[in-house]
Amino acid sequence: MVTARRDAAAHDAPPPPASLRPYLKFAKFPEKAMLAVVSSLNSDEEFRGRVVEALKKPEDLDEASRLFLLRPDGWKEDLSALADQHAEDSERSGKKSAEMDARRKLAGVEAALEKSRFELGESRARANVAERELADVSRELNEVKAAAAVLSEELDEASGGRQQAIRQLKASEVLATTRLSKIRALESSIRPGSTESNADPSGDPGNAPGPDELARRATELAARESEVDLAEKLLRQLSGAISDVLSELGRLRPSVALPQKRSAVASPRRALRLGRGVPDDSRQGLADLLSHEPICVFVDGYNVSKSAWPQLSIADQRNQLIAMLGRMKGRTSADVHLVFDGDSTGARPNVSVPYPVRVHFTENGVEADDRILEFLDDLDARTPALVISSDRRVRDGSRERGANVVSSRVLIEFCRRT
Numbered sequence: 001m002v003t004a005r006r007d008a009a010a011h012d013a014p015p016p017p018a019s020l021r022p023y024l025k026f027a028k029f030p031e032k033a034m035l036a037v038v039s040s041l042n043s044d045e046e047f048r049g050r051v052v053e054a055l056k057k058p059e060d061l062d063e064a065s066r067l068f069l070l071r072p073d074g075w076k077e078d079l080s081a082l083a084d085q086h087a088e089d090s091e092r093s094g095k096k097s098a099e100m101d102a103r104r105k106l107a108g109v110e111a112a113l114e115k116s117r118f119e120l121g122e123s124r125a126r127a128n129v130a131e132r133e134l135a136d137v138s139r140e141l142n143e144v145k146a147a148a149a150v151l152s153e154e155l156d157e158a159s160g161g162r163q164q165a166i167r168q169l170k171a172s173e174v175l176a177t178t179r180l181s182k183i184r185a186l187e188s189s190i191r192p193g194s195t196e197s198n199a200d201p202s203g204d205p206g207n208a209p210g211p212d213e214l215a216r217r218a219t220e221l222a223a224r225e226s227e228v229d230l231a232e233k234l235l236r237q238l239s240g241a242i243s244d245v246l247s248e249l250g251r252l253r254p255s256v257a258l259p260q261k262r263s264a265v266a267s268p269r270r271a272l273r274l275g276r277g278v279p280d281d282s283r284q285g286l287a288d289l290l291s292h293e294p295i296c297v298f299v300d301g302y303n304v305s306k307s308a309w310p311q312l313s314i315a316d317q318r319n320q321l322i323a324m325l326g327r328m329k330g331r332t333s334a335d336v337h338l339v340f341d342g343d344s345t346g347a348r349p350n351v352s353v354p355y356p357v358r359v360h361f362t363e364n365g366v367e368a369d370d371r372i373l374e375f376l377d378d379l380d381a382r383t384p385a386l387v388i389s390s391d392r393r394v395r396d397g398s399r400e401r402g403a404n405v406v407s408s409r410v411l412i413e414f415c416r417r418t
Contacts, residue, residue, distance in 0.1 A: 001029065001037065003051045017044050041069070268381040269402030280404050283414045289386050289404055290332040296379060298372045299325065300389030301340035304408040307390070324415050326356025331418070334386075337375065339368040369394045376401040 004016035005024050016024070017040035023033040041048045052069050055061070064082050067075040272295075274280065274288050289295060305317035312320065322338065329336050336357040342364060362371045369391055376385055376398060387398035390408040398405050 001033075003047070003054045004040075006054075007050070014046065014050075017047055267376075267400065267402040269376075269379075269383075269385065271399070271402055271404045272384050281407050281410055283410060283417070286406050286410055286414050287418075289406070290328075290334050292384060293333055295334050295384045295386055297334045297336045297386045297388065298375055298403075299336065299338045299411070300368055300372060300387070300391060300394055300408070301338050302368065303389045303391050303394075304411060307408045308412045322357065322359065328415050328418075329357050339371050339375075341368045342366070369397075373397045373401065376403055 001020065001023065004020045007013040007016045008021070008024055017036075019036040019040050020033075023029060023036065026033060041051065048069060055069075061069070064079060064086075067079045067082070271280075272289060272292060274285055278285050278288060280286075280289065290297070299321075301318065301321060302314075305312075305314075305321040308324075309317050309320050318340065325336055325338060337360060338357050339360045339362070342361040360371065362368055369389075372387060372389070372394055376387070379385055381402070385398075385401070385403040386406065387394060387403045388406050388408060388411045389395060389398075395405045
């Protein structure tokens, strides 16, 4: 292209080949321009000669360019051989490159495999450690269970000792009271200056006790006073023993969960069976139970209210719960009983809203848990029963009596979403 441009610029030079003229002003030649150059050199011998003359060092050309421009004898065969050689070299180079790529990929796969093996080894090591830790935890759990069983037995023994001590204390109190009354009566009968002590009960002065009788009575009085002292000492010892037992019970009770005693006689009532896949302790289960006719519902009052409105006062909790159950009662025909613990005097707390459900307050010293179980015992076995509480003792006792059981949480969610 340098020669073609030079020819085009010179007035006395032959014109460049017509196929090259469109590309003379290009700074960067496209592929078509290179094809036009090859075609011009191949077809225009005169132009090819001018190109050779313009070369300063033809020997610096590569072999293929030299053969194509100078065209010595046999140049076509030599050029074809060079082309074949170049193709073979390219093929070998491609194969070598592909082989190198394959080796790099293989090395990468081997490295990934080695990393996976290492990670697998670490995982197995961690699994072994976890198994050993699990075995240690299981062993410690068994030890804790064994210790809990021992403590439970100790608590049972302590409870039995407490009951026995209380019985002994009551018997001693009765005995001491009886003896003290007798002694006081005897003392009043022999007190000096007393009319009763100086006169016979019949009123005959001649039958008044003599000095020997008075001495005998005084001796008997001293003996009775010794018995009173002994009884009082025994009372003090029993009181101390009871205090020790109560302290021991207070120490043991937080760490030992005593198993609930099961009812000796199975209840004739049978819990209602819901549809397949519907558990009792769910919103759908509660809805199905409330739709059953008839059914009697017992609600553990403060167990529900303290879960639903812990920030409110006790009175406000009662009002909120009664109102919530009243709205629920309006959508069902269930017989709803709400049971609260009474106050410390056994009085019935004031409730400022009307009773849309049946509200019960227990007597002093009676918990709502026990009252609910008593209701179940008194209820006709043919009437299905539902108990709502999250207290474990109430739930277990209710199931033993053939009642369906739903937690306080489920009742709260059911009432708030319906």
